[in-house]
Amino acid sequence: MNCFVGVDIGTTNVKALAMSADLSRIVAHASSTVTTLTPEPGYAEQDPDEIWQALSRVMAEVSREVDADGSTITHVAFSSAMHSLLAMDVDGQPLSKAIVWSDNRAEAQADDLRKGPDKLGQFLYQQTGVPVHPMLPLCKLAWLRENDPRLLRRSAHVGSIKEFLWFRLTGTFEVDYSIATASGLFNATSRQWSEEAMQFAGVRPDQLSALVPTTHRRPLQSNTWTSALGLPVGVELLIGASDGCLANLGxxxxxxxxxxxxxxxxxxxxxxxxxxxxxxxxxxxxxxxxxxxxxxxxxxxxxxxxxxxxxxxxxxxxxxxxxxxxxxxxxxxxxxxxxxxxxxxxxxxxxxxxxxxxxxxxxxxxxxxxxxxxxxxxxxxxxxxxxxxxxxxxxxxxxxxxxxxxxxxxxxxxxxxxxxxxxxxxxxxxxxxxxxxxxxxxxxxxxxxxxxxxxxxxxxxxxxxxxxxxxxxxxxxxxxxxxxxxxx
Missing domain, CATH: 3.30.420.40 (ATPase, nucleotide binding domain)
Incomplete structure (x- = not known):
């Protein structure tokens, strides 16, 4: 029997659930915890490599259970927490910890955007659909621009935890419209990155991922990273959406x-x-x-x-x-x-x-x-x-x-x-x-x-x-x- 797997990349756990293609039964389930670091007051960070290891563990466990059931995984789709940000090099290797949604270090940048006389915050809200807050990668990037400009300059890519994982799985830097919407950088009407938001954040278009619909699919790439997942050759990956959106659907x-x-x-x-x-x-x-x-x-x-x-x-x-x-x-x-x-x-x-x-x-x-x-x-x-x-x-x-x-x-x-x-x-x-x-x-x-x-x-x-x-x-x-x- 064919199985679909849903992966939920949360703040405290990475989970995977395998269901029969007709949704009649749960075939396998696995979960692995993730640590949030607080090196300074107001900071909240996670180690992207730890999250990759958690994903590897849950996928390997689910794959074993599905094999034992005599079933086959045909598709894997992803749900992910929103508002994370990390810097990566050209090969997708992390140059920083992932700053997660609960990090408030960008309070000053959010205040400037929300209360500024140019009303840029109101303008960007109408474009993006997400209220101005320190949680936004938009504001986190502005914090980096002011406090760690060298990191921002030497980053080939900046994006979410999901983009980091997707690159290891597929070899491409892509982000779905749902996660992109939550960044504060995405013009939801034109389906393009916002010029005004990028200018405020101090980020270049080439540092951001290609934008794709939530139903976008790619085959799993065979490499040293993905060999530990235990997934069959030819399995199709669906990029999915944010956890909030998929929680509504689910x-x-x-x-x-x-x-x-x-x-x-x-x-x-x-x-x-x-x-x-x-x-x-x-x-x-x-x-x-x-x-x-x-x-x-x-x-x-x-x-x-x-x-x-x-x-x-x-x-x-x-x-x-x-x-x-x-x-x-x-x-x-x-x-x-x-x-x-x-x-x-x-x-x-x-x-x-x-x-x-x-x-x-x-x-x-x-x-x-x-x-x-x-x-x-x-x-x-x-x-x-x-x-x-x-x-x-x-x-x-x-x-x-x-x-x-x-x-x-x-x-x-x-x-x-x-x-x-x-x-x-x-x-x-x-x-x-x-x-x-x-x-x-x-x-x-x-x-x-x-x-x-x-x-x-x-x-x-x-x-x-x-x-x-x-x-x-x-x-x-x-x-x-x-x-x-x-x-x-």
């Missing part, structure tokens, strides 16, 4: 009114639309998934990392014990509010300087209250973004939830109660990898459209909202939104 969320909410280390809330969308105030992203499919929404820096902070640094307990404590407290945490801005914030504030806070603390509040308020704060922030989305494209009628938080029934039920709509979980939590496989099915003609592909997605449990708790949470959301207007 969650079966391409129809109007279906909202995807993802919480991993960070988080995002998104809908799929048929036409590009721009927010006049530049608060929402709009990424390309495929021709005629765009993913609109807002990302948060503060998702599962808040629970990690609570567990490891604040309470020094296991995550499960921390979640259990939160269940002891009633909805609304007896008035305690948490603003979850531990690592600055993207949507809805777009302020890298924002910081978190507990508000309305009083004598009755226990450690369990602090946990419940923190979990609620993460969701309240995401639902604030969702209200903004609703003003542009209509109300949510159902939420498809995925990411690490979906493993906690308590946290997912909290989301349903807050949102006041049903929350559905996928049968598999690997929505990015599944989205990559579904995109492959469309690319090779097994389905006619992404709408048809999304119909293949299977679901597990649905959480229904509790009406009384929803009424209480409407007031909590209002108080939260009033509080974040004063965040500094």
């Amino acid at each position: 969650a079966g969320a391409v129809a109007t009114g279906i909202t995807t909410l993802t919480i991993g280390t960070s988080g995002a809330i998104r809908q799929t639309v048929r036409q590009p969308l721009r927010d006049p105030q530049g608060r929402l992203f709009c990424y390309i998934l495929d021709e005629g499919y765009y993913v609109v929404g807002g990302p948060t820096n503060n998702g599962g990392n808040v629970l990690e902070w609570l567990s490891e640094r604040f309470m020094r307990q296991e995550t499960e014990a921390v979640l259990t404590q939160a269940e002891e407290v009633a909805a609304g945490a007896d008035g305690l509010l948490f603003l979850p801005y531990l690592q600055g914030e993207r949507a809805p504030l777009w302020d890298a300087h924002a910081r978190g806070a507990y508000l309305h603390v009083d004598w009755q509040h226990t450690q369990a209250h602090f946990v419940r308020a923190a979990l609620e704060g993460v969701l309240l922030n995401l639902l604030t973004i969702n209200e903004l989305l609703a003003t542009k494209i209509g109300a949510t009628r159902v939420i498809h939830a995925n990411g690490g938080f979906a493993q906690s029934a308590f946290w997912v039920q909290m989301l349903a109660d807050m949102a006041g709509v049903p929350v559905r979980l996928n049968a598999s939590n690997e929505s990015g990898a599944i989205g990559a496989i579904l995109l492959t099915m469309k690319a090779v003609g097994l389905v006619k459209s992404l709408d048809e592909a999304a119909e293949r997605v299977e679901f597990g449990v649905t959480f229904e909202p509790n009406a009384s708790r929803h009424r209480l949470y409407r007031d909590v959301l209002r108080r939260f939104q009033e509080a974040i207007e004063t965040v500094e």
Whole structure:
């Protein structure tokens, strides 16, 4: 039996999922962790060679399992985290660590772009569809131009982790429209690199990869790097898209009114639309998934990392014990509010300087209250973004939830109660990898459209909202939104 493999290159893990070509069963799965380095405050970097080794491990393991099953891998497609940047030489060898999305070193450059009298930031948002923030490779390149110009000058290529991996796999420097959109350097209308963005970033066109659609395919190149993957000769590689876009597809969320909410280390809330969308105030992203499919929404820096902070640094307990404590407290945490801005914030504030806070603390509040308020704060922030989305494209009628938080029934039920709509979980939590496989099915003609592909997605449990708790949470959301207007 033929298999399709979806690879998800995330911030904390590289995963691979092999499914039968008819999607009737999962044949193999593998995962390998990746380390994020913080050499200085505000920095977040990863070793590209470590990521290549992680990819090699998961592909070799999946290949062995598929062989043992008596099946054959015919296609491999890629989902990848956005906003990474590294410098490479002419042979694709890294000249730097990869600066990842959570790195805030380019705060000053983002501030200059956003607040400059020439309004270049607003102009580029309209071109690119991505709000100005230090996460953008656009701003990271401007930081390099000012702080390490020698590295930028001697780099034959600058691009994302995905471009680095794709070069080793295929011998070509190419980037899909989806990852390119997230760079802040891509004119989404002309489908070309933006002259104005390149000038601001201090980068030449020849240093950037060739632009290709998300359904672009190439054969695996045979070389010393790829021999360790265990993939069969002739396997076809599909470049794929960004993790956010493919998570929507893999969650079966391409129809109007279906909202995807993802919480991993960070988080995002998104809908799929048929036409590009721009927010006049530049608060929402709009990424390309495929021709005629765009993913609109807002990302948060503060998702599962808040629970990690609570567990490891604040309470020094296991995550499960921390979640259990939160269940002891009633909805609304007896008035305690948490603003979850531990690592600055993207949507809805777009302020890298924002910081978190507990508000309305009083004598009755226990450690369990602090946990419940923190979990609620993460969701309240995401639902604030969702209200903004609703003003542009209509109300949510159902939420498809995925990411690490979906493993906690308590946290997912909290989301349903807050949102006041049903929350559905996928049968598999690997929505990015599944989205990559579904995109492959469309690319090779097994389905006619992404709408048809999304119909293949299977679901597990649905959480229904509790009406009384929803009424209480409407007031909590209002108080939260009033509080974040004063965040500094």
